[in-house]
Amino acid sequence: MNRRNFIRVAPMAGGGFMLSFSGFAKAITAVTGTTMAADAVLGDFLSVHPNGDVTFKVIKHEMGQGVTTSLAMLFAEELCADFRKVRVEFPAANPTRYPESTLGGHGTGGSYSVIQMTPILRKAGATVREMLIQAAATQWNTTADNCYAENHFIINRITHQKAGFGELAIEAGKLPPPAEPKLKSRQDFTIIGKGQYSKTLPLLVTGKHQYGIDAKVPGMKYALVARCPVFKGKLASYNAAKAMAVKGVLKVVTTKPIAGVQGPVYPYDIREGVAIVADSFWAAKKARDLLAIKWDEGVNGTRSLADFEALAQQRGEHRTDPVGFTGDENAIANIDHVKQSLRATYIFPYIVHSILEPLNCTAHFKGDSCELWLGTQWPEYIIDEINRLFGLPKESIQVHLYPSGGGYGRRAFPDAAIEAVQISKAAGNIPVKMIWTRDDDHQTNAVHPYQRMDYEAGLDADNQLYAWYEKECRTYMWDRKFPATELTTNGYNIPNIRYDFEDLTNDSILQSTAWRAVTSNGWALSECFIDEIAALLKKDPYEYRLSLLKEGREAHTGRTDKISNSRLIGVLKLVKEKSNWGQPMPPGQGRGMAVYPYGNAYCAIVTEVTVHDNNITVNKVTCAVDCGMVVNPSGARNQIEGGVVWGLSAALYGGVPVEKGRATAGNFHQHRLMRMNECPDIEVFFVETEDTQPWGLGELANPVVVPAFLNAVYAATGKRVRKLPCKLDNV
Amino acid sequence: MAFLHFTINGEAHSFEVDAQMPLLWLIRDYAGLTGTRYGCGIAQCGACTVHVDGKAMRSCMLTCGLAAGKKIVTIEGLSPEGTHPLQLAWIKEDVPQCGYCQAGQIMSAAALLQDTPSPSAEEINAAMAGNICRCGTYVRIRRAIRTAIALQDKTISHEQA
Numbered sequence A: 001m002n003r004r005n006f007i008r009v010a011p012m013a014g015g016g017f018m019l020s021f022s023g024f025a026k027a028i029t030a031v032t033g034t035t036m037a038a039d040a041v042l043g044d045f046l047s048v049h050p051n052g053d054v055t056f057k058v059i060k061h062e063m064g065q066g067v068t069t070s071l072a073m074l075f076a077e078e079l080c081a082d083f084r085k086v087r088v089e090f091p092a093a094n095p096t097r098y099p100e101s102t103l104g105g106h107g108t109g110g111s112y113s114v115i116q117m118t119p120i121l122r123k124a125g126a127t128v129r130e131m132l133i134q135a136a137a138t139q140w141n142t143t144a145d146n147c148y149a150e151n152h153f154i155i156n157r158i159t160h161q162k163a164g165f166g167e168l169a170i171e172a173g174k175l176p177p178p179a180e181p182k183l184k185s186r187q188d189f190t191i192i193g194k195g196q197y198s199k200t201l202p203l204l205v206t207g208k209h210q211y212g213i214d215a216k217v218p219g220m221k222y223a224l225v226a227r228c229p230v231f232k233g234k235l236a237s238y239n240a241a242k243a244m245a246v247k248g249v250l251k252v253v254t255t256k257p258i259a260g261v262q263g264p265v266y267p268y269d270i271r272e273g274v275a276i277v278a279d280s281f282w283a284a285k286k287a288r289d290l291l292a293i294k295w296d297e298g299v300n301g302t303r304s305l306a307d308f309e310a311l312a313q314q315r316g317e318h319r320t321d322p323v324g325f326t327g328d329e330n331a332i333a334n335i336d337h338v339k340q341s342l343r344a345t346y347i348f349p350y351i352v353h354s355i356l357e358p359l360n361c362t363a364h365f366k367g368d369s370c371e372l373w374l375g376t377q378w379p380e381y382i383i384d385e386i387n388r389l390f391g392l393p394k395e396s397i398q399v400h401l402y403p404s405g406g407g408y409g410r411r412a413f414p415d416a417a418i419e420a421v422q423i424s425k426a427a428g429n430i431p432v433k434m435i436w437t438r439d440d441d442h443q444t445n446a447v448h449p450y451q452r453m454d455y456e457a458g459l460d461a462d463n464q465l466y467a468w469y470e471k472e473c474r475t476y477m478w479d480r481k482f483p484a485t486e487l488t489t490n491g492y493n494i495p496n497i498r499y500d501f502e503d504l505t506n507d508s509i510l511q512s513t514a515w516r517a518v519t520s521n522g523w524a525l526s527e528c529f530i531d532e533i534a535a536l537l538k539k540d541p542y543e544y545r546l547s548l549l550k551e552g553r554e555a556h557t558g559r560t561d562k563i564s565n566s567r568l569i570g571v572l573k574l575v576k577e578k579s580n581w582g583q584p585m586p587p588g589q590g591r592g593m594a595v596y597p598y599g600n601a602y603c604a605i606v607t608e609v610t611v612h613d614n615n616i617t618v619n620k621v622t623c624a625v626d627c628g629m630v631v632n633p634s635g636a637r638n639q640i641e642g643g644v645v646w647g648l649s650a651a652l653y654g655g656v657p658v659e660k661g662r663a664t665a666g667n668f669h670q671h672r673l674m675r676m677n678e679c680p681d682i683e684v685f686f687v688e689t690e691d692t693q694p695w696g697l698g699e700l701a702n703p704v705v706v707p708a709f710l711n712a713v714y715a716a717t718g719k720r721v722r723k724l725p726c727k728l729d730n731v
Numbered sequence B: 001m002a003f004l005h006f007t008i009n010g011e012a013h014s015f016e017v018d019a020q021m022p023l024l025w026l027i028r029d030y031a032g033l034t035g036t037r038y039g040c041g042i043a044q045c046g047a048c049t050v051h052v053d054g055k056a057m058r059s060c061m062l063t064c065g066l067a068a069g070k071k072i073v074t075i076e077g078l079s080p081e082g083t084h085p086l087q088l089a090w091i092k093e094d095v096p097q098c099g100y101c102q103a104g105q106i107m108s109a110a111a112l113l114q115d116t117p118s119p120s121a122e123e124i125n126a127a128m129a130g131n132i133c134r135c136g137t138y139v140r141i142r143r144a145i146r147t148a149i150a151l152q153d154k155t156i157s158h159e160q161a
């Protein structure tokens, strides 16, 4: 690494100056010896203003998971900044300046931002701090050892002289950066782990926070698209005469279907459609309702959800080869050992995201370049796909990044951006803001993959869980190539575990995509099956789980992170202690438990329900979380609370009904979500750890609360509901 | 098309618009006040909540024709400095996640507190049931409303003292 390029001072428009630095870049080596032009390839998180204010650039996507604040905290902690003087800013996408390999890139998903950015940002903050200290020491004719940083000042231990960051920044920027800056130790933290106000709060409560849907560009028009109501259908013909007669309508153009990249990355789908371009949203909407369109509905036009599920059942019941196993792959059929067996099938269905800010993108295709304005979890993917599909050089594609009103995985895909670029181009290279209506969102969108989990457990003569078999059928592969040796099970100590998988992608009647916690949603339903085994054995579900875990044991499931039995035990004990577990309840009420990891974070939940005339009320949810170091306690709790509500919405109301290829639930009156009057009390407790590494938790709670809820319904009613949405009338 | 007059946050505005257009789009795209949000367009989510003559209304279902001449207040006009007790309480309780629903939540809560200064838990739930928060911040919204009531009471007793 060329350390001289690690940090530099560059003149800033408006008379300030800027400290730019880059972490550990390969890119840096490549520019060794070049001059100011090298700035373009320097990662750049920070600028210091003459008054000492620090602007921190948030390169990850803010979609409600709170990275703006947590990343700023990580950086400010090592810098010893006054957190109130740290402002945040969302820079335009720049894959060259922010390469994924070294600075993390813009890609935001998998609850990965704090995991990935913690080492980068702490080192970056410490680097700048040491340079400020050195600058002060030089100015005061003393050694760096005699100086320290505190609350936005450098202080001389001997003389008590003080200098602000703003005064020192220019001189500091001229110094060579330290090779190995010293990180603070955890007991010296004043920002991390302490209550901090979210950096976006003042804007949020006054309505000033800008989302992609608020972008305004000179000359901008509005676009709405009538998309084929059937997945994989095509446009046959259309008549726009009535639509064109609506005042304010400028153009009617078509958008092409695109079955996105099927290779090593993440497939997506764009349905063919007819787009109205008008001078207002309202004119576009009125005109769209007047379009006469004939669709060629294709293979899915006659299929319903029931047809698809019958097929999934066939595939689920049919035996295949294992893709992963521990112990004996055929143990479940070993009659010498298995004296009693139990089977159950659980289904996590298709579910829409219902991101409250619907998909939208403002795009301006200009012939040899293009510009976009939107909130996206993955601008690099957009740039790659626009390059591939429209032949524009990557450098000519400019993506202005906005926070968004919810992402949950859906905004990781480039489809909305590509649609908007198609429309802008077809309309004659004018800027257009394309918005999906809520009905569009619920009826023509990509959804959570359908996951069918077929479980079988084999108990031996001593009622020990000897064999666990499970088969998953799913409508999305991710970038996995099966057979892989991955197991979906929890970290339980079971001697023989077997996992089979079948891919239903080609049979799916809807496009599947990333949906908060992705595959863990189906996988965590194994926590219901564990509950069934405990019930069969007449064991307390908590005690039964503990009996399957061993302090110190680590389960290798083929995932990056091994599953720590100690940490599973830790969250289970904590949730038991905090939840009245084991206290008697009146008839019609029940308590259910579940525990599951996400990445290297762990969560156990106890849910309490009341069931009256088959109506389920969720009274209370208690969560215990081990996510390593908690960066922002309030934000962390918020993510768990929100995950609980998210999971309960899925449990109570999830699922996409499909008839004749059409998703029939339109707006929120047909597709319900949990509302305030249904929302239980939610309590969240964190396991105290010595860790200095945080593990992401935006996707941790929702897969766990679903089995905890279903297990509570069983405790209250004696009925096992094995499919979402949870409807007791059908059982 | 009609030439209509509106009072939004105390300011007079006139636009030539389709009288059937929902007020939401006038507020957002004509008056440029983007704090009022589109979430459903059919009065199901509350993201577009504004005050019309002091009452909480879903601006996505109210036509410009009907709103013309009325006093409209959006989140930007709730308090000049952003210091309405609810806004302060929202900050104190660190309510939002993505924040997209929150302007609507605050406007619904403000109308509630205007009519019912000390609502019961049930009254809070009932008044707020029309506002969806996809991020699931309901427990914080409830807490923040109670905090705002306390702040309000403090101000009142302070004023009386």
Ligand code: FES
Pocket: B037, B038, B039, B040, B041, B042, B043, B044, B045, B046, B047, B048, B049, B058, B059, B060, B061
């Ligand atoms: S946008 Fe008006 S209630 Fe949803």
Ligand code: FES
Pocket: A064, A356, A405, A406, B096, B097, B098, B099, B100, B101, B102, B132, B133, B134, B135, B136, B137
């Ligand atoms: S904070 Fe995201 S929808 Fe309410």
